[in-house]
Amino acid sequence: MSELRWHPFLEEWVVTATHRQDRTYHPADEHCPLCPTVPGGPMTEAPFQDYDLIVFENRFPALQLDPAEPGVLGTALSPVCPSEGVCEVVCYSSRHDATLASLPLLQTRKLVRVWRDRTLSLGALDEVAYVFVFENRGKEVGVTLSHPHGQIYGFPFVPSVPSRTLAAEDDHWKRTGRSLLDDWLEEETAAETRIVARHSEFVTVCPVFARYPYESWIVPTGPWTSLADLGPEGLDSLAEAVHSISQAYERLFDAPLPLMMALHQAPTDGVARPWTRLRVEFLPLRRTREKLKYLAGVESAAGNFLTDTLPEECAVRLRSALASR
Numbered sequence: 515m516s517e518l519r520w521h522p523f524l525e526e527w528v529v530t531a532t533h534r535q536d537r538t539y540h541p542a543d544e545h546c547p548l549c550p551t552v553p554g555g556p557m558t559e560a561p562f563q564d565y566d567l568i569v570f571e572n573r574f575p576a577l578q579l580d581p582a583e584p585g586v587l588g589t590a591l592s593p594v595c596p597s598e599g600v601c602e603v604v605c606y607s608s609r610h611d612a613t614l615a616s617l618p619l620l621q622t623r624k625l626v627r628v629w630r631d632r633t634l635s636l637g638a639l640d641e642v643a644y645v646f647v648f649e650n651r652g653k654e655v656g657v658t659l660s661h662p663h664g665q666i667y668g669f670p671f672v673p674s675v676p677s678r679t680l681a682a683e684d685d686h687w688k689r690t691g692r693s694l695l696d697d698w699l700e701e702e703t704a705a706e707t708r709i710v711a712r713h714s715e716f717v718t719v720c721p722v723f724a725r726y727p728y729e730s731w732i733v734p735t736g737p738w739t740s741l742a743d744l745g746p747e748g749l750d751s752l753a754e755a756v757h758s759i760s761q762a763y764e765r766l767f768d769a770p771l772p773l774m775m776a777l778h779q780a781p782t783d784g785v786a787r788p789w790t791r792l793r794v795e796f797l798p799l800r801r802t803r804e805k806l807k808y809l810a811g812v813e814s815a816a817g818n819f820l821t822d823t824l825p826e827e828c829a830v831r832l833r834s835a836l837a838s839r
């Protein structure tokens with residue numbers, strides 16, 4: 515059963531997806547459903563002997579184009595809707611032990627082009643208002659398949675975090691006639707201390723307001739609102755930025771770093787928002803080599819982050835991890 519239920523106190527949708535309880539859970543490496551199919555072996559999601567990069571619909575989708583009718587009736591305060599939308603999986607290497615950091619730069623260039631292609635295709639659907647590209651990395655984040663993969667959700671609504679961000683950007687635009695992200699990047703550039711890396715069309719920064727340890731944002735230096743706005747040079751620059759920060763994270767603790775990567779961009783609902791900006795956020799979940807960051811009472815229930823790492827210091831460590839290659 516999968517449906518959207520309205521939370522009237524938080525004014526946001528909750529997606530129920532009970533069938534996902536049955537999804538493949540930490541299979542042994544030889545039964546990996548994302549590895550290429552071995553001749554004579556069981557069919558995997560990749561019915562080929564090898565592949566470069568593949569995208570396919572999630573077998574256990576939280577959102578789908580032809581959803582079942584909801585199992586409960588909505589009320590005046592809590593409407594319930596079918597969970598319309600799309601959930602896709604992106605496998606960016608046929609190698610079971612690859613990571614975003616270990617990919618050759620050429621493969622990352624292909625990957626950002628796949629993100630753009632899927633943004634255009636899913637964004638063109640009437641059912642999709644927002645294309646969200648993300649990766650959960652590490653069993654600490656709840657990943658059930660260790661084969662490297664990212665995901666793309668075509669949401670039928672603009673999700674809560676981008677919705678709040680868009681409201682703040684809209685407000686700033688109305689007050690100043692400027693883009694909030696452009697103005698913030700100007701402040702970070704002037705301060706200099708939290709800049710991790712500069713690329714031709716993107717900058718990587720540990721934001722002054724970082725909520726997660728070693729959190730970084732890849733943001734554009736041009737007025738790009740979504741992947742759709744990027745040409746070949748912009749895509750290559752984004753690929754370089756993703757490639758280098760992924761490598762820095764890999765070297766930081768000399769161990770795989772559990773993290774979430776999230777790409778935010780303009781909604782695809784047909785409304786022009788020239789003041790919003792594309793960005794890629796990396797949200798790591800490790801404070802030190804041994805200690806994980808948990809989202810506990812204050813973060814999860816009160817909604818505000820307590821952080822014991824300073825972005826200024828995190829930026830220094832990430833810059834030296836980058837320089838150590």
Ligand SMILES: [Zn+2]
Nearest residue numbers: 546549610661
């Ligand atoms: Zn695999």
